Amino acid sequence: MPDASNLSFARDIRPLFTETDVAHMHAMMDLSDRDSVFENADAIYATVSNGSMPPPSSGEARWTQEMCATFKRWADDGGPA
Numbered sequence: 072m073p074d075a076s077n078l079s080f081a082r083d084i085r086p087l088f089t090e091t092d093v094a095h096m097h098a099m100m101d102l103s104d105r106d107s108v109f110e111n112a113d114a115i116y117a118t119v120s121n122g123s124m125p126p127p128s129s130g131e132a133r134w135t136q137e138m139c140a141t142f143k144r145w146a147d148d149g150g151p152a
């Protein structure tokens with residue numbers, strides 16, 4: 072796992088979202104955009120960590136604990152670009 076102080080949106084966070092995720096959520100937020108993801112970080116973290124997003128019906132895998140933890144540390148770190 073990357074060191075907390077070294078996390079970056081472009082390298083560590085953007086790749087957590089598939090093109091399907093970006094397309095389906097675009098009406099609500101832009102998962103490909105750092106500012107949009109940071110503004111919605113609490114809600115995103117809640118849904119990925121409880122398994123409701125991405126929806127099981129989408130066929131996508133549930134986020135692992137490591138993915139959720141990396142996302143949370145990035146958000147807690149102030150969302151470095």
Ligand code: HEM
Nearest residue numbers: 088091092095096111114115118119124125126128129130
């Ligand atoms: C603020 C957090 C979020 C809210 C309130 C939210 C809400 C929703 C709603 C209402 C739908 C349509 C109904 C449904 O299919 O269940 C949906 C679909 C979807 N969301 Fe989210 N979502 C959030 C975050 C995310 C995140 C972080 C991801 C990916 C990691 C994601 C991936 C998807 C996908 C792939 C679909 C399409 C499912 C399908 O049609 O098969 N969403 N979301």
